[in-house]
Amino acid sequence: MEKFQPAMMDLLRVRNDFPILEREVASGKPLVYLDSTATSQKPLSVIQSMDDYYRRTNANIHRGVHTLAEEATAAYENARERIAAFIGAKKAREVVYTRNTTESINLVAYTWGRKNLKAGDLVILTEMEHHSNLVPWHMLAAELGLRLEFIPVTGDGLLDLAAYRDLLTLSPRLVAFTQMSNVLGTINPAKEIIALAHQAGAVTLVDGAQSVPHLPVNVQDLNVDFLAFSAHKMLGPTGIGALYGKEALLDAMPPFLGGGDMIKKVHLRSFTPNDLPHKFEAGTPAIAEAIGFGAAIDYLNMLGMENVARHEHTIISYALEALNEVDGLNVFGPSAEKKGGVAAFTLPGVHPHDVAQILDSQGIAVRAGHHCAMPLHEKFNLPATTRASFYVYNTLEEVDLLVAGLHKVQEIFG
Amino acid sequence: MDDLYRQIIIERYKTPLYRGELDPHDISFEDENPLCGDHIRIDLRVDENGIVSEAAFNGHGCAISQASADLLLESVIGKPLEEVKALTKQDVLDNLGIELGPVRLKCALLPLKVLKAGVYGLGEAHDGLVED
Numbered sequence A: 001m002e003k004f005q006p007a008m009m010d011l012l013r014v015r016n017d018f019p020i021l022e023r024e025v026a027s028g029k030p031l032v033y034l035d036s037t038a039t040s041q042k043p044l045s046v047i048q049s050m051d052d053y054y055r056r057t058n059a060n061i062h063r064g065v066h067t068l069a070e071e072a073t074a075a076y077e078n079a080r081e082r083i084a085a086f087i088g089a090k091k092a093r094e095v096v097y098t099r100n101t102t103e104s105i106n107l108v109a110y111t112w113g114r115k116n117l118k119a120g121d122l123v124i125l126t127e128m129e130h131h132s133n134l135v136p137w138h139m140l141a142a143e144l145g146l147r148l149e150f151i152p153v154t155g156d157g158l159l160d161l162a163a164y165r166d167l168l169t170l171s172p173r174l175v176a177f178t179q180m181s182n183v184l185g186t187i188n189p190a191k192e193i194i195a196l197a198h199q200a201g202a203v204t205l206v207d208g209a210q211s212v213p214h215l216p217v218n219v220q221d222l223n224v225d226f227l228a229f230s231a232h233k234m235l236g237p238t239g240i241g242a243l244y245g246k247e248a249l250l251d252a253m254p255p256f257l258g259g260g261d262m263i264k265k266v267h268l269r270s271f272t273p274n275d276l277p278h279k280f281e282a283g284t285p286a287i288a289e290a291i292g293f294g295a296a297i298d299y300l301n302m303l304g305m306e307n308v309a310r311h312e313h314t315i316i317s318y319a320l321e322a323l324n325e326v327d328g329l330n331v332f333g334p335s336a337e338k339k340g341g342v343a344a345f346t347l348p349g350v351h352p353h354d355v356a357q358i359l360d361s362q363g364i365a366v367r368a369g370h371h372c373a374m375p376l377h378e379k380f381n382l383p384a385t386t387r388a389s390f391y392v393y394n395t396l397e398e399v400d401l402l403v404a405g406l407h408k409v410q411e412i413f414g
Numbered sequence B: 001m002d003d004l005y006r007q008i009i010i011e012r013y014k015t016p017l018y019r020g021e022l023d024p025h026d027i028s029f030e031d032e033n034p035l036c037g038d039h040i041r042i043d044l045r046v047d048e049n050g051i052v053s054e055a056a057f058n059g060h061g062c063a064i065s066q067a068s069a070d071l072l073l074e075s076v077i078g079k080p081l082e083e084v085k086a087l088t089k090q091d092v093l094d095n096l097g098i099e100l101g102p103v104r105l106k107c108a109l110l111p112l113k114v115l116k117a118g119v120y121g122l123g124e125a126h127d128g129l130v131e132d
């Protein structure tokens, strides 16, 4: 596929690639999908790649010599290579397929964490983490007696890096943080955070669930040790994600789940683990989904991640200004310069559920709740917010529709 | 879908008739829906014949949950506790006069769940209390 060059993407062409955008919602209104932070929509090429796989290729991988098995194995491994290249990994064997970001983080906690951490060891997280980068560490802390500390979030939704430097003097073993908040939209200075962590002797894990879909991310440039992300938030299918890890770290880690494919040899009372990355992929994996993940990567490469980021910046800048015009509306998080395409907000006197429901009646899909970041909401003393989020297929007109919808909400609750 | 926000729901959300706390009370219970942060506390006074004489709720949440609480309390005042125990999901929906999907149904039913857990003297509210 050729690469798009223009500053603003050829939106009509992009939108035409997403069949779901043609549908109307129950009320007969065209769908305005502003919930890509929860999960993105899928282009036809992704849907077709999986359909083709089931129609033409379907076979189990790594264990047959027949034509279908070989083709399926090649397609599965080839997708891994494109994923590795997409994030700038040196080798495909540094990319482990998982179910999603959550499983990737759990994999690190249960293998690297159990092997390398002991009672009293410090793990640094942040106050803006998604539950998936909190609960695995809560569980491990309870098991091993770890100490958890949190980089505070400032009033304008940034990480307090001075407080982080102070925490680093306590000799943490691990620093695990999100590169982009799914509520505030904050893009954290990952490279700096990682460099400081390394100077303090800590290993680093980046939750890339939001950054990898929306920004150019290069693991070698970041020098990150582990990166976790999900296909479904980057135009790919559900049920598949990835864990990147530096080869030496992954090599030294014990396996995660036990079973077929993750072994080299099995005896009645013992086994030898397989080589990377198969050591961490027990059982029949999500083969069609891995192939769909590869197709999603191809689509993003065709757009160009610089263009994706620029497009979202255009939309969020416009959206923040437009939302400002809505009486009393308060958007959380930093200014457009420091954030991705996410706007979580409150409207005085109207509960986020009611906001989302009335927007839905106008065809506008937004999310209401705590967005799996309860501690962050507690910090800002809010039970819930309404969140609109943007991706490659969203338009400035859709921002106008959102604002019109919010005026309707105010009318109803007026 | 806008009928979800019928005038009565908006009115009862903005100016509830039974918001407050009763001190002393004979029955008090509170619970929340952690998914959306809706929180409801209900206090009742019950006379010597086992009839609800006064009722009040406090809490925060969406228009559906708060209006549902207000309308529910209106319907139980003057009723014997035995009748309160027999209230169902359908009674709540009849109060509100709307149809609800599964997610919003939880908001609407939270007040009934809290009320029944209180009346039955349970330690914890559970969904079984509001299933038809």
Ligand SMILES: Cc1ncc(COP(=O)(O)O)c(C=O)c1O
Pocket: A037, A038, A100, A101, A102, A103, A130, A132, A133, A178, A180, A181, A182, A207, A209, A210, A230, A372
């Ligand atoms: C920042 C962040 N981390 C982790 C996750 C979890 O992703 P998944 O549910 O795909 O495991 C999400 C998804 O909402 C997220 O936004």
